Amino acid sequence: MPSALQLNTQQLEYLVAIDETDTWAEAAGRLGVTPSALSQGLAELERRVGLGLFEQRGRGRALTANGHQVLDYAKRITATTADLGLWAESVRQGERGQVRLGLIDVAAVHHFAQPLRRFHRSRPDVELLLTVAPSGALLDDLLAGRLDAAVMVEPPPDSRAGPDAVAERVTTATVLAEDLAVYAPPDTPKAVISGPPSGWGPWVGFPAASHTRQLVARALRQLGADYRVRAESNQPDVLRQLVMLGMGWTVLPVIQAETEPAPLPRARAQPLLSRRLVMARRVGSPPDPATESLLDLIRRSAHIGG
Amino acid sequence: MPSALQLNTQQLEYLVAIDETDTWAEAAGRLGVTPSALSQGLAELERRVGLGLFEQRGRGRALTANGHQVLDYAKRITATTADLGLWAESVRQGERGQVRLGLIDVAAVHHFAQPLRRFHRSRPDVELLLTVAPSGALLDDLLAGRLDAAVMVEPPPDSRAGPDAVAERVTTATVLAEDLAVYAPPDTPKAVISGPPSGWGPWVGFPAASHTRQLVARALRQLGADYRVRAESNQPDVLRQLVMLGMGWTVLPVIQAETEPAPLPRARAQPLLSRRLVMARRVGSPPDPATESLLDLIRRSAHIGG
DNA sequence: ATCTAAATTAAGTGATGCTTAACTATATAG
DNA sequence: CTATATAGTTAAGCATCACTTAATTTAGAT
Numbered sequence: 001m002p003s004a005l006q007l008n009t010q011q012l013e014y015l016v017a018i019d020e021t022d023t024w025a026e027a028a029g030r031l032g033v034t035p036s037a038l039s040q041g042l043a044e045l046e047r048r049v050g051l052g053l054f055e056q057r058g059r060g061r062a063l064t065a066n067g068h069q070v071l072d073y074a075k076r077i078t079a080t081t082a083d084l085g086l087w088a089e090s091v092r093q094g095e096r097g098q099v100r101l102g103l104i105d106v107a108a109v110h111h112f113a114q115p116l117r118r119f120h121r122s123r124p125d126v127e128l129l130l131t132v133a134p135s136g137a138l139l140d141d142l143l144a145g146r147l148d149a150a151v152m153v154e155p156p157p158d159s160r161a162g163p164d165a166v167a168e169r170v171t172t173a174t175v176l177a178e179d180l181a182v183y184a185p186p187d188t189p190k191a192v193i194s195g196p197p198s199g200w201g202p203w204v205g206f207p208a209a210s211h212t213r214q215l216v217a218r219a220l221r222q223l224g225a226d227y228r229v230r231a232e233s234n235q236p237d238v239l240r241q242l243v244m245l246g247m248g249w250t251v252l253p254v255i256q257a258e259t260e261p262a263p264l265p266r267a268r269a270q271p272l273l274s275r276r277l278v279m280a281r282r283v284g285s286p287p288d289p290a291t292e293s294l295l296d297l298i299r300r301s302a303h304i305g306g
Numbered sequence: 307m308p309s310a311l312q313l314n315t316q317q318l319e320y321l322v323a324i325d326e327t328d329t330w331a332e333a334a335g336r337l338g339v340t341p342s343a344l345s346q347g348l349a350e351l352e353r354r355v356g357l358g359l360f361e362q363r364g365r366g367r368a369l370t371a372n373g374h375q376v377l378d379y380a381k382r383i384t385a386t387t388a389d390l391g392l393w394a395e396s397v398r399q400g401e402r403g404q405v406r407l408g409l410i411d412v413a414a415v416h417h418f419a420q421p422l423r424r425f426h427r428s429r430p431d432v433e434l435l436l437t438v439a440p441s442g443a444l445l446d447d448l449l450a451g452r453l454d455a456a457v458m459v460e461p462p463p464d465s466r467a468g469p470d471a472v473a474e475r476v477t478t479a480t481v482l483a484e485d486l487a488v489y490a491p492p493d494t495p496k497a498v499i500s501g502p503p504s505g506w507g508p509w510v511g512f513p514a515a516s517h518t519r520q521l522v523a524r525a526l527r528q529l530g531a532d533y534r535v536r537a538e539s540n541q542p543d544v545l546r547q548l549v550m551l552g553m554g555w556t557v558l559p560v561i562q563a564e565t566e567p568a569p570l571p572r573a574r575a576q577p578l579l580s581r582r583l584v585m586a587r588r589v590g591s592p593p594d595p596a597t598e599s600l601l602d603l604i605r606r607s608a609h610i611g612g
Numbered sequence: 613a614t615c616t617a618a619a620t621t622a623a624g625t626g627a628t629g630c631t632t633a634a635c636t637a638t639a640t641a642g
Numbered sequence: 643c644t645a646t647a648t649a650g651t652t653a654a655g656c657a658t659c660a661c662t663t664a665a666t667t668t669a670g671a672t
Contacts, residue, residue: 005391052592085311286358
């Protein structure tokens, strides 16, 4: 590799500047350097290009034909560099860029719809790519680098240990806690509801891999309930329907179970458990201004709303 | 001026290289630097752009979304720089460029037609701009920077002294000397021709400003001739015609007076004087490979032909 | 756990790019 | 034609940059 030609943006700026001013001293002033720096910089450029670019002209110097050719290249390069500089500045300000955010449904629809809308409105040049999926899928996407951040149910303790552990590769910060309650079909006898949990069921719920399903299973079994799931769905609306149809009992986030139309009535006023939604990020991913500011909005909205 | 963004081509090359290889070490090898240099260079680039461009990925590092954006800019800039490098190389080799050469008619038509043709054929990418004009006009163009070099009659001693003198602003090197002879109309009596120069004439010749005219005037007056010019032209062919028509005597370069068709017969075998053709160049103009090689051809042809 | 590959950090060095100050060259004024 | 101002260069000194080698950290593979 014949080490192509090592140039410095600064010297190309010099060349462009002297073409736009009458004297080199003036150009130096405009660039905020001394005439000496300009002179030396241009001499260095000339040396690197290996061609005479200037010649004496009156008491100043003027570009040769070759000098004008190099000037052409210099203009193109400095224009691109300036573009890059402006782009970088706007990204640093968080005014531009890309944010790939994953959310579980309840976060996207109920908890954080407002900050997402607000962010999109206030930073129209930020490309906001939303993925709504169950926590497990979000975690996979995050680990694979397909997401920059994800709002999900707090991951269960990892079976793997050491550096492979999810905890080593992801940082989580709780953004809010929400209650889940037990919901029974409408025609369930009062005696059963107020009776011991061992009499509850049968159940419908999230698929076995679901983080929330695991939390629910643990909570119900601690109460002595026989938690066997007869029907599964990732969609809370579907579970709600199943309950209404008398297919079984379920445990759902209050906010998803009790919204119009047709809110489910709680079996018991007391919530069964509380689950934590966390903001998860990949360790080793550099901070990105746009992402930071979106996450800030989300966190703030959780504090106010929760 | 917020000092836009000072970049170094080298670091952009690094960025492009790591995108084209699997590991940074491999990229470093391809660039002929150590992995350490690459790592530090990219860290510096990241610092200057002010954005995270890389993130941990397995046991290597991968570009972030912002990194890919910067890569895009880097590719454009390095491509332009490579272009510039190739262009400069070909100009250094004299294979490309521009040569603005001035010549007096006899130089273009008789003395140096062959090297000019040869140069044009061997370096088709060099833009050869020829100006054929009297020596005085060539000298003006040269001084004004409209020509890179000129083949002309040796300029007469300058009236101006000091730094304004032409000799201070132009360098000349003799390329050849050529004879000028006296030509009389065909019907001139032998006795007049062999008689004293005071009996010669009337005369036709180059315009008063012509360098050659001044040389001729001096030579004839030294011989005692009455050199008053009845008709003027810059074109030797015209002067030749005037002589044939009996309008008067003239002094011309032998090579222009005695060529077919219709060569003029000399009044006397002995040439009247010898004039020097010089290669003139502006002082302070940097050397240009294409120009140098053309002038070389011209000088060599003069030595062989002369 | 141990080994190996990938990349970073540390320390040292030469090249680069800047500043101030002294200098050369050129034009303009008296 | 000397005097003076202007344009740019050269010299000296200094801080930063970009590399090298060597040691270290990190993460995948055995």
